[in-house]
């Protein structure tokens with residue numbers, strides 16, 4: 041019998057193979073760019089996988105250290121911020137603060153929720169690029185007033201009614217970039233507060249208009265102190281770029297508190313290329329900053345607030361063990377009050393996305409009523425309920441951090457130390473300067489111990 | 491007239507006296523500051539009607555965030571004079587360094603000499619009158635208010651301008667992105683006449699050219715990406 045030639049369909053075929061370089065995601069972005077001629081703008085922080093606190097573990101106590109009793113022995117959580125020069129430093133019950141997020145990027149209801157939740161948990165909240173609203177002031181026991189390059193809505197009366205002033209040099213999501221708020225969110229009220237025409241695409245300046253370097257900043261801080269009678273702590277917020285030098289120069293310029301925001305830090309609206317490709321991971325920022333504080337002899341005297349991807353009490357405990365005095369949360373707080381909640385899945389689908397992936401915060405169509413200026417959407421968020429949820433979340437984070445601290449034998453969160461940690465990866469060990477698990481190896485350690 | 495000697499009393503105590511007098515409206519006359527010695531942050535954060543004369547030149551941020559007070563500097567000022575002023579007036583008999591009137595929301599800044607670069611940067615409603623020339627990048631991102639220049643303007647005037655209006659009598663080295671020459675209509679002559687009068691400037695409004703925003707950068711557009 042003669043063999044029949046195999047038909048085309050019988051031949052074994054190579055499975056369709058996606059490129060690791062040209063992934064479907066990459067290709068879709070090329071197509072989107074080709075169709076629109078404009079870069080992708082979005083909210084939230086870096087989405088790529090980065091070395092993070094998940095790559096660290098606490099060792100706990102056993103023979104060489106003894107733990108504290110979970111429910112019977114105290115583990116304190118309070119922190120004082122800004123007692124270097126200010127006559128009225130901030131006393132917080134917990135070392136977790138709410139980061140600066142503008143009214144404009146967030147709805148009035150969202151800002152009120154943040155104020156209510158923070159106040160109920162005994163901590164501070166922060167204004168943002170766009171000024172202070174009365175609602176926010178009213179519902180925040182302790183309010184930090186941001187002093188940004190745009191100076192939108194900046195005025196001496198709000199400066200005096202704040203508990204602290206935060207000079208924003210940069211943000212982790214975009215070190216070197218200015219704020220952005222697209223036309224859809226520039227309502228009449230937002231425009232009025234910013235002295236801008238309603239509906240325009242607003243791009244804030246990336247540099248301050250009246251000072252350029254740390255020598256000038258020192259004089260600027262002097263001016264702010266003179267205006268407010270040397271009462272208020274002055275924070276300086278920097279994005280995670282060159283944390284050793286940025287922290288050193290912020291201290292030299294007179295900061296009472298340094299706020300350091302790593303590249304996972306959220307944003308309301310920034311170019312995706314900026315979010316994903318500029319800055320250093322939060323984990324990589326903290327040790328150089330702590331070293332700067334120690335080199336200048338001011339660790340624990342000038343406080344360090346760390347932010348960028350803080351999600352849980354474990355993250356809080358790890359940040360503090362590595363030398364931070366407190367942390368700050370943005371994205372996690374928004375999720376706590378209802379951002380990206382699956383209950384709005386139908387609406388997310390209609391926007392071409394899905395719950396937990398929605399990041400078009402700049403467009404103002406947030407189904408959860410948080411990153412929007414649309415009154416109807418915003419009314420979906422009940423600020424009392426939002427505040428209650430945030431308070432609960434902050435309490436849980438605190439309890440989690442205390443659980444870990446007690447297990448490490450610490451009667452205050454601030455007593456956590458690098459010796460309580462080990463790392464799961466070589467990268468994390470090198471960045472956090474703690475040994476790789478099961479070894480006493482800290483990659484890249486210099487002879488001076490850093 | 492109470493006289494405060496900055497050298498003898500120090501900055502904090504001089505500012506505290508002025509701030510209290512301004513806020514409580516208990517001023518017992520006009521205040522005079524002697525020996526300013528180019529110090530920074532003199533007479534900042536005054537929050538009420540008060541007259542202050544500084545006898546000599548100052549450093550950075552003189553009269554910063556002023557509200558309602560009338561402050562005169564008999565000399566020249568360093569960077570950021572009257573930055574973020576809300577209302578009131580600041581008069582400088584000499585020259586001003588960079589960022590004069592930066593981000594200010596209101597009031598009148600009257601500079602009898604020249605102003606350096608970035609005069610009126612990000613201004614938000616202030617009126618600035620410069621009797622001499624202004625440096626480069628002036629009125630950068632200026633949002634609202636009026637900038638009047640009796641002399642010449644440097645490069646990149648009004649770059650990325652929003653709704654502020656600029657009047658220049660002399661030459662303009664170059665205009666910044668989105669800043670264009672505009673027609674002087676009767677209402678502009680009128681407001682300029684009034685501004686010149688407030689600043690005691692002897693100049694004919696008809697000799698000025700008006701500049702403003704072309705508003706082409708108000709919305710993201712791939713075709714104007716080259717302008718950034």
Ligand SMILES: Cc1cc2nc3c(=O)[nH]c(=O)nc-3n(C[C@H](O)[C@H](O)[C@H](O)COP(=O)(O)O)c2cc1C
Pocket residue numbers: 083084085139140141142145146167168169170186208210211212277301304305306307308347348349350368369370371372401411
């Ligand atoms: C919606 C939103 C708006 C923000 N607005 C500001 C702002 O106005 N000024 C600022 O300094 N940072 C702003 N940020 C950054 C936060 O202050 C903070 O650095 C960041 O959210 C911390 O990282 P996390 O989101 O991972 O917690 C914003 C962040 C978000 C999510």
